[in-house]
Amino acid sequence: MSTTDGKNYQPKDMRSWINELDEANELIRIDKPVDPLTEMGSLLYQSREKALLFDNLPNGWRSLGQAPANVRHAALAFGANEEEVVPLVADRLGKTIPPVMVEDGPVKEVKLSKDEFDLTKTPVHVAGQRDGGPVIGSGLMITKDPDTGARNMSFHRLQIKGPNKSGILLYPRHSWKNYLKYQVRGEPMPVAIMIGHHPLIYAAAATTAAYGDDEIEIAGGYMDEAVRMVKCETVDLEVPADAEIVLEGYIPPDYREDEGPFSEFQDYYVTGTGQNPIVEYQYMTRREDAIWKNLQNGSEMEGCVFHKIPMCATIYKRLSTVSGGPDIHNVAALPGIFGLVIQMTSRYYGEAKNLLMAALSSEYQHPKLAIAVDEDVDIFNHSEVLWALATRVNPEQDIDIIKGTHNHAMDAALPELGAAGKPLWQRFGSKMLIDATIPPPNDADARSDFERIRPINPGLRLEDFAAEESMPIVDSLSPLFFGSKLLDK
Ligand SMILES: Cc1cc2nc3c(=O)[nH]c(=O)nc-3n(C[C@H](O)[C@H](O)[C@H](O)COP(=O)(O)O)c2cc1C
Ligand SMILES: [Mn+2]
Structure with a gap:
């Protein structure tokens, strides 16, 4: 690690990330003017493969979106590929690096007091047709526990309500807990909201750790370098x-206003309009040529990608401790992130269900469906997962439903208690586990029924035999070709 305040120090930041995406041919620059209120959401929603850099926005702004647009981009940020990234992040979760304080930094190049900036003039976009208005989706909020001073950093949607005011949705977790502590004291909660940085800082903010754990230290571990921090101008953060x-x-404290709806991560407007707190802003600091960060939510969109990797890594780490260290290979999240696929090799009958129960009661509240499959099932190919469900499950034996569980409050399929912003807000629902694994290796006879078919000479390549002009339509070249992983072995 190089020194973090030396002259030639190149920190990992949004600029280094834009270069990285560009070099990997994963970035599209958009020179034409784009209206954030009516056009940007549609462009972001379409761009599932590439990141977008908007170069021509109102009031001279530029902005980055869909970066990461998918798990491949997220893996790139971690220096890994799609299959390696979850075990790698699980390992880095245990290797936090504390931040370093510096006197000054790029984010202090411009300092603007309350009447010198106007949030309605920034390129905040409207994500969906029914949204309550433009919402900052890329704001990471830093707060402190007023009793201990412990820092917390988390994502919160911030609906623009005026030049110096936004709404905020506080899901009942750490920043909500801090807010309640200030509310009991009758004091406003000081906040600092950061917009635009390296995606691993964002991944750290989406990591659900214990109350009191500092997500900035988690970010340091993810980036393998200490995050450089500066003091705020008007708050003690x-x-x-x-x-x-x-x-x-x-x-x-205590004040509530209508907030929402907002295009959320499950692809629904599920929280509707609720009575939620507001944020009043009195200061902005920024780089001279600051690049805004827009974030589009929705299933398999940027917001979901930020949830997926830390969630799967946290659960992978947790599962690796169950019953003395199982043979676990990978964890993936299904679209909408209420479902998980655990890739493992059972050592005993019943072990898959033990792991599935642990996967459904982790730090994360989202998963209500967990499916266990074997190593030969490509968990990034949903056809293979569905094939395993259909060919390796005896429903009366392999499916269990646990009733009366605490579920994620934004799961529209489950009964809701209370409402957003109220003390009682949850979904009181159920969970399902599906064991789609085959018999363990120590029962070779039973296991042999599930040996997958393989052709003779699996290493032959179709392109060596077919006429060149007919190749583009040949499905076997698709990365999601069913069973393709087996041909490599
Ligand atoms: C794109 C994105 C948007 C999010 N929006 C919100 C939000 O509006 N309100 C909220 O309370 N949590 C939101 N979250 C979830 C939290 O930021 C996340 O679960 C975080 O781990 C919670 O931090 P904590 O465990 O320190 O409380 C969002 C997460 C992501 C990835
Ligand atoms: Mn936290």
């Missing part, structure tokens, strides 16, 4: 020095 933009403000 520190923020990443290499961010693009920082907003400083307060959330007043």
